Amino acid sequence: MLRAIRSITPLPISHVVYSHSHGDHIGAAYTLGSPDNITFSYTLRVSNQSLELDHKGANHAAGNIFVWAPLQKVLMLVDIVYPGWVPYYELGVAQNIPGYVKSHEQILSYDFKHYIGGHLNRIGTREDVLISQAYVKDLFNACAQAMHLSTNPNSTLYAPTIQAAVGNAAPGNSWLVLDTVNNILSSYANNVTNEKWKGKLAGLDVYGLSNAEAMLEALLIDWGINGAFGVTNAPV
Template sequence: MHVDLVFPGSAPLKNLAIAQDVPGFVHALDMTLAYRFDTLVAGHFRLGDRDDARLTREYLSDLIDARVETNRTVDPARAAAGIDPTNGWATLGAYFDAVARRCAELVPNRWLTTLGDAGVFLLDNAFAITESQRVDGDPLVGPDRLPDWGIPGR
């Protein structure tokens, strides 16, 4: 059963529908698209179709591309400028916020008119996708597109 992957006519809900496994979420959507179907009963909103699933996957592809660029370019020190450096959670929070904002900025504006309510959860979805790259590595794009976080042996 592939529920909570596609929200026909809309972008995924907050944090990619509260996905616990973002690479798995994307893989499940790819599996859905591998099936032959005309009508999609997604569990939310209206009945959907293959185009709804395809649009969701394209939206995710744009989020993935934006997160790769974002995680490569957002400077943690600059993001936390003005934050007490002894407050680790505050500096980390500032970095997370800066990353989510930058990722959202890089997502093409067309999604704001193509998928309903895309702007409502864009920052949340941007955070989920960028955090996934930091936590899960990046099975969605391959090691050549991973940012260099200064980890020895990489």
């Protein structure tokens, strides 16, 4: 990184802007000096260039920020949208999944031409963000559908699938029963989503199931859609 900077300019490094605190994105920052920390929102101006930095709430990480270059129409938000690919493991290991879902709408509020997602092999476009948003919405709906079917004794998901699986679990092992049912529901949601997105996004075979598992858990703890073991408190 230092060699790349020196190949462009002999000037000293005046500012370091990073997306969030995860080591795979900022772990070597100590090599660039020790800049002061600044809270958000903040507009950084250097000569005739500017970056607008905004924290809009937790999503992938508690401190994940939007980095907007208005002159170049470039937006960076790391670990949310992976252009051409499904999200990394468990929706990019999102710390706040409702915030992760909402961040797609927040991204689209910018008039950007180029999107920097922080991983994989190309810069994104507005269409990539719309595609990611549609995938996440379909995954949410598939998980919600699985939850609702798990409460309906007349559904094929409930009987005999869930009944048989619970009956085969070790008696008295509540965690095993819960895990057995959740595996059935997340697999169902993954299969429904993959059927629609096969051939449209890469990596479904690698991280589709873990994304479904993460979304299913978020429906339970964040949206109050409880499925077989509780009461449905929120609309789909």
